[in-house]
Amino acid sequence: MIYNEIQGVKVSALGMGNMRLPAVDPNVKGSPIDYLKAHEIIDHALANGINYFDTAYVYTGSEECLGACMTKHDRDSFYLASKFHIGSNPDYEAVFAESLRRLQTNRIDFYLLHCLLDNNIDTYLESGAIPYFEKKKEEGAISYLGFSSHASVDVLRRYADYRKWDFAQIQLNYYDWWYGTAKEEYEILTERNIPIVVMEPVRGGRLASLNPEAEAVLKAAHPDWSISSWALRFVKSLPNVKVILSGMSHMDQIKDNLNTFSVEEGLSDADMATLKEACDLFRKSMQVPCTGCRYCTEGCPVQINIPEYMKVYNDYKVNGKDELKKAADIDTEGTPADCVGCGACEAACPQSIKIPEIMAELAELLK
Numbered sequence: 001m002i003y004n005e006i007q008g009v010k011v012s013a014l015g016m017g018n019m020r021l022p023a024v025d026p027n028v029k030g031s032p033i034d035y036l037k038a039h040e041i042i043d044h045a046l047a048n049g050i051n052y053f054d055t056a057y058v059y060t061g062s063e064e065c066l067g068a069c070m071t072k073h074d075r076d077s078f079y080l081a082s083k084f085h086i087g088s089n090p091d092y093e094a095v096f097a098e099s100l101r102r103l104q105t106n107r108i109d110f111y112l113l114h115c116l117l118d119n120n121i122d123t124y125l126e127s128g129a130i131p132y133f134e135k136k137k138e139e140g141a142i143s144y145l146g147f148s149s150h151a152s153v154d155v156l157r158r159y160a161d162y163r164k165w166d167f168a169q170i171q172l173n174y175y176d177w178w179y180g181t182a183k184e185e186y187e188i189l190t191e192r193n194i195p196i197v198v199m200e201p202v203r204g205g206r207l208a209s210l211n212p213e214a215e216a217v218l219k220a221a222h223p224d225w226s227i228s229s230w231a232l233r234f235v236k237s238l239p240n241v242k243v244i245l246s247g248m249s250h251m252d253q254i255k256d257n258l259n260t261f262s263v264e265e266g267l268s269d270a271d272m273a274t275l276k277e278a279c280d281l282f283r284k285s286m287q288v289p290c291t292g293c294r295y296c297t298e299g300c301p302v303q304i305n306i307p308e309y310m311k312v313y314n315d316y317k318v319n320g321k322d323e324l325k326k327a328a329d330i331d332t333e334g335t336p337a338d339c340v341g342c343g344a345c346e347a348a349c350p351q352s353i354k355i356p357e358i359m360a361e362l363a364e365l366l367k
């Protein structure tokens with residue numbers, strides 16, 4: 001196992017995320033955690049050098065399960081990370097006390113304000129939670145204080161400057177590095193000497209399998225590397241990334257991850273170019289190649305703002321259903337449901353995009 005340092009403490013580069021521990025019946029929503037299976041994974045992780053275990057007050061059953069497992073082990077052989085989420089329960093004193101109780105400990109090593117967003121920064125800053133956790137840190141009940149963020153870069157910058165944070169957790173993976181804001185977020189934190197814990201290194205599993213063209217590029221370069229290991233190797237190559245969280249709910253997964261983190265080796269310049277090529281092919285496969293030229297809009301009898309809907313459609317293909325909410329903000333006369341399928345737009349489109357088909361799909365999705 002490779003180790004890094006956060007504030008002088010030796011942490012494993014691979015951290016175990018405990019949000020999705022194995023359920024008794026994975027096919028039943030709300031099925032309780034299977035303690036036997038979960039403890040087997042946690043014990044295996046610890047025995048193989050992982051010493052950073054991430055959970056949160058809002059991960060149902062996770063703190064209790066992790067806490068119960070860790071009573072078998074020397075408290076100084078691992079670090080616990082947990083989080084306070086103001087939206088789910090603003091009573092920070094009660095939440096912190098409950099987390100200690102569930103985790104069966106008197107100390108949380110890495111404590112985070114959970115899921116910073118553009119619309120909750122002021123609530124967090126004005127709540128009194130930060131001074132309270134600073135006091136807990138002075139008392140030794142918290143070792144290091146940080147935050148996890150899904151905020152925009154401007155809000156992240158504001159938060160990073162608010163106080164001297166011990167660490168921060170952000171979403172970082174090669175896709176968001178090249179096509180999102182992850183690089184900028186990494187730089188904001190690095191410039192301020194804030195060590196980074198990474199979540200979503202495989203983008204919620206989306207980078208665990210790519211389209212066949214992209215996978216062929218990666219397999220040709222390193223036939224023995226799994227597709228998801230490319231994502232982990234990319235993040236591992238960034239010097240200010242200290243812990244990479246991976247939610248491991250199967251033994252196969254943990255073994256592949258341990259293999260990736262058994263050696264320092266990151267990605268060479270040639271590997272990086274290969275990965276970028278594969279990433280571009282992956283993105284292309286998911287998207288309609290709309291350039292926003294607007295040739296399609298003039299002849300549309302119901303005046304649909306087609307290029308704006310194409311943007312939403314592309315974002316939906318890449319990021320999933322949440323992106324569809326953006327359709328409500330489009331400045332348009334007609335909506336996809338108004339499309340009469342006349343085909344005038346497709347005939348005018350230099351990219352030959354099958355616009356009526358996409359409009360029909362969007363009409364269904366937006367119902």
Ligand code: SF4
Binds near residue numbers: 301340344345346359
């Ligand atoms: S097919 Fe639909 S989107 Fe295209 S021009 Fe006709 S009505 Fe407009």
Ligand code: SF4
Binds near residue numbers: 289297
């Ligand atoms: S004509 Fe085609 S490429 Fe141009 S904006 Fe319309 S859909 Fe996009």
